[in-house]
Amino acid sequence: MKEITAIQPQLHPALDNPKLQLAIYTATGRLVDKRKGTVAEESLPDYQELRSQANALKRHAIDHLDYYLELFQRNVEANGGKVIWCRDGKEVVDFLLGLAKQRKSKVLVKSKSMTTEEIHLNEHLEEHGLEPVETDLGEYILQLAHEKPYHIVAPALHMTRYEVADIFEEKLKIEREEVPEKQTQIARGILREKFLEADIGVSGANFLVADSGAVVLVENEGNARLSTTAPKVHVAVAGIEKVIPRAQDLATFLKLLGRSGTGQPLTVYTSFLAGPRREGEIDGPEEFYVVLLDNGRTKVLRDADKRQALFCIRCGACLNICPVYRRIGGHNYPWVYSGPIGAILTPQFEGLDKNPWLPHASSLCGACGEVCPVKIEIPRMLLELRADIEAEKAAKGEDKLEKLGFQAWARLMSNPMLYRAASAAGSWVLQDAGDGGWASQLPFFLNAGPTKGWLSQRDLPLPAPKSFRQLWKDRLRQPPSSVPVRQQDATDEGHSA
Numbered sequence: 030m031k032e033i034t035a036i037q038p039q040l041h042p043a044l045d046n047p048k049l050q051l052a053i054y055t056a057t058g059r060l061v062d063k064r065k066g067t068v069a070e071e072s073l074p075d076y077q078e079l080r081s082q083a084n085a086l087k088r089h090a091i092d093h094l095d096y097y098l099e100l101f102q103r104n105v106e107a108n109g110g111k112v113i114w115c116r117d118g119k120e121v122v123d124f125l126l127g128l129a130k131q132r133k134s135k136v137l138v139k140s141k142s143m144t145t146e147e148i149h150l151n152e153h154l155e156e157h158g159l160e161p162v163e164t165d166l167g168e169y170i171l172q173l174a175h176e177k178p179y180h181i182v183a184p185a186l187h188m189t190r191y192e193v194a195d196i197f198e199e200k201l202k203i204e205r206e207e208v209p210e211k212q213t214q215i216a217r218g219i220l221r222e223k224f225l226e227a228d229i230g231v232s233g234a235n236f237l238v239a240d241s242g243a244v245v246l247v248e249n250e251g252n253a254r255l256s257t258t259a260p261k262v263h264v265a266v267a268g269i270e271k272v273i274p275r276a277q278d279l280a281t282f283l284k285l286l287g288r289s290g291t292g293q294p295l296t297v298y299t300s301f302l303a304g305p306r307r308e309g310e311i312d313g314p315e316e317f318y319v320v321l322l323d324n325g326r327t328k329v330l331r332d333a334d335k336r337q338a339l340f341c342i343r344c345g346a347c348l349n350i351c352p353v354y355r356r357i358g359g360h361n362y363p364w365v366y367s368g369p370i371g372a373i374l375t376p377q378f379e380g381l382d383k384n385p386w387l388p389h390a391s392s393l394c395g396a397c398g399e400v401c402p403v404k405i406e407i408p409r410m411l412l413e414l415r416a417d418i419e420a421e422k423a424a425k426g427e428d429k430l431e432k433l434g435f436q437a438w439a440r441l442m443s444n445p446m447l448y449r450a451a452s453a454a455g456s457w458v459l460q461d462a463g464d465g466g467w468a469s470q471l472p473f474f475l476n477a478g479p480t481k482g483w484l485s486q487r488d489l490p491l492p493a494p495k496s497f498r499q500l501w502k503d504r505l506r507q508p509p510s511s512v513p514v515r516q517q518d519a520t521d522e523g524h525s526a
């Protein structure tokens with residue numbers, strides 16, 4: 030089973046690609062503007078109260094997860110469905126393989142689900158000869174392109190219609206089509222056949238309602254509704270943190286989710302799925318399963334404070350507003366969860382040592398915390414994770430060089446004479462390097478030494494010809510430009526007796 034890998038983000042290909050930068054900036058900017066409109070005072074006067082209520086509900090559900098999950102299970106079973114508990118992705122795959130074998134089915138239709146992305150479900154099913162088909166348009170495009178989602182809500186956010194045209198032409202062997210509406214029609218034609226062919230439909234879950242045993246799904250395309258009702262078997266794969274206490278709590282969450290994610294007061298479709306088809310009903314699956322996946326979540330639960338990362342309702346608002354995500358894009362994060370929420374979730378799931386740079390991938394501007402509909406304190410958690418990283422380094426004795434550096438820096442900053450001498454020397458060396466003098470070899474040494482990692486992602490700009498202190502001194506020496514004159518004096522001029 031694949032795990033989260035440690036990656037060194039490849040920033041330059043993203044930063045140096047103007048088309049990609051424009052695509053990310055435009056798409057996230059549009060989502061930011063739309064969100065702003067729907068949560069504004071005149072549109073939703075009780076927005077802040079809803080956020081506090083959502084936070085309190087999530088905290089309560091996560092603090093009493095065992096109780097609500099068991100209640101959910103009892104109600105799913107009372108509705109005629111089954112709950113399958115899975116520790117990790119392998120157990121989910123095994124369950125689905127068994128189901129497919131029993132049903133002699135090869136094709137599975139899937140609606141968008143980050144939880145199944147998390148466990149690389151498609152790849153594992155394909156390895157066993159099955160054909161999972163993504164039916165969300167963005168996910169379908171990515172499946173053809175063999176790419177992972179770029180964004181929690183808009184998986185193909187980084188692609189232009191011309192790139193989609195390239196993919197369709199190459200993978201579907203059809204004539205090139207660049208009009209988005211026509212591209213949608215092409216995908217729809219292919220996917221309709223798959224809906225009819227598939228015996229098993231796999232979905233995620235936005236919420237699991239404990240008091241009714243219902244799986245709630247929100248979407249805009251109608252594909253989730255088809256994936257969960259057309260095939261004979263519906264399997265909802267959900268992280269255990271998706272449970273909420275009561276159906277009435279949806280009044281809070283649904284008002285926030287659509288607005289925060291896509292700037293819609295409510296998404297186009299909201300489905301409440303509770304059990305298989307009952308007698309007398311004309312549609313719905315014959316079998317209904319809910320897979321409750323742990324996959325590291327209980328590990329996160331252990332920390333009573335940081336477990337708030339599990340409150341996330343996957344709206345994507347923190348990604349859209351994040352200046353780092355908007356520059357580096359979604360594929361530079363090591364796991365499916367990108368942006369600020371990825372920066373706090375991934376280290377908690379997989380350990381801080383795998384990608385210690387992640388909590389540092391933030392300017393700490395605080396925007397993510399401001400927009401989060403469930404009030405997760407993302408900036409504070411980023412700081413705490415950074416502190417944890419430093420504590421781990423210190424415990425291993427890996428911080429010696431850094432400590433020495435900071436000690437030297439503290440000495441320099443607390444001694445004005447030393448500081449002036451060092452900055453004059455540094456300025457002279459860098460100016461000389463810029464003029465092509467002997468110090469022009471400096472970048473070579475810096476790129477080979479301990480500063481290599483730092484400079485691989487940053488520029489070393491030349492200092493200004495004059496320091497601030499010099500500029501200030503020069504300014505004090507200059508005579509004042511003119512003596513201020515009272516307005517009245519100026520108008521009186523020439524009228525004196």
Ligand code: SF4
Nearest residue numbers: 341342344345347401
């Ligand atoms: S952390 Fe908050 S803003 Fe970010 S995706 Fe989750 S719910 Fe949305």
